[in-house]
Amino acid sequence: MTKAQSINVVGGPLAPCSTAPLTGYFRNGCCDTGPEDVGMHTVCAVMTAEFLALSKYLGNDLSTPRPEFDFAGLKPGDRWCLCAARFLQAHEEGAAPRVDLASTHIRTLEVVTLKILQSYALN
Numbered sequence: 120m121t122k123a124q125s126i127n128v129v130g131g132p133l134a135p136c137s138t139a140p141l142t143g144y145f146r147n148g149c150c151d152t153g154p155e156d157v158g159m160h161t162v163c164a165v166m167t168a169e170f171l172a173l174s175k176y177l178g179n180d181l182s183t184p185r186p187e188f189d190f191a192g193l194k195p196g197d198r199w200c201l202c203a204a205r206f207l208q209a210h211e212e213g214a215a216p217r218v219d220l221a222s223t224h225i226r227t228l229e230v231v232t233l234k235i236l237q238s239y240a241l242n
Contacts, residue, residue, distance in 0.1 A: 125151055126225040128236055134221040136163035137198035140191060150200035150224045158202040159230065163222030164215075165241065166197045173214040174205065198222075203230035210235055217241050 125133040138148040144160040145151055152161050164170070171182045171193060181199070184192040193199055198219065207230055209215040218239040227236065 125149070127221050128223045128225055128227055128233055129220050130225075131221060133224055134219070136200055136219065136222040140193065140197055140199070142198065142200045144200065150222055152224055152226050159204070159226060160200040161203050161224035161227040162201040162206040162231070162236075163219040164199060164201045164206065164239075165217045165219070166193050166195050166199055167214075167216045168195045169214045170209055170216040171195070173209055173212060177205075177208070179205070203227045207231045207235070210239075215239055 127133045133149055133151065135148045136142050136150050141148060143149050143151060144156040150161045150163045152159055166181070174181050181193045184190060203226075206215060206218075210231070216239070218236055219241050220236060223236065
């Protein structure tokens with residue numbers, strides 16, 4: 120990723136989301152994206168029990184460990200790069216987690232409005 124592509128939704132440089140657990144489509148700790156990231160894993164969110172339950176119900180179990188993928192499973196409080204469309208779906212279902220705007224990639228705005236993101240902002 121070049122610096123020009125790594126901009127957050129508020130126009131600044133994209134800040135890291137999490138290294139423990141290591142997140143991001145590229146597993147670099149940031150919610151960077153590129154052409155190969157079809158799901159657009161660009162929203163840096165703080166997991167909640169409610170969101171994890173919804174995600175599991177919708178077919179993406181993020182809480183169960185998957186050692187074969189070196190994935191320990193997420194728990195409430197973990198920060199993770201979510202797919203923009205899944206975040207929007209969680210918003211529509213009333214179960215969206217809090218979001219770190221400085222760590223959320225600008226391409227998220229192709230799917231989710233800034234106003235919606237701001238309503239879940241951590242700070």
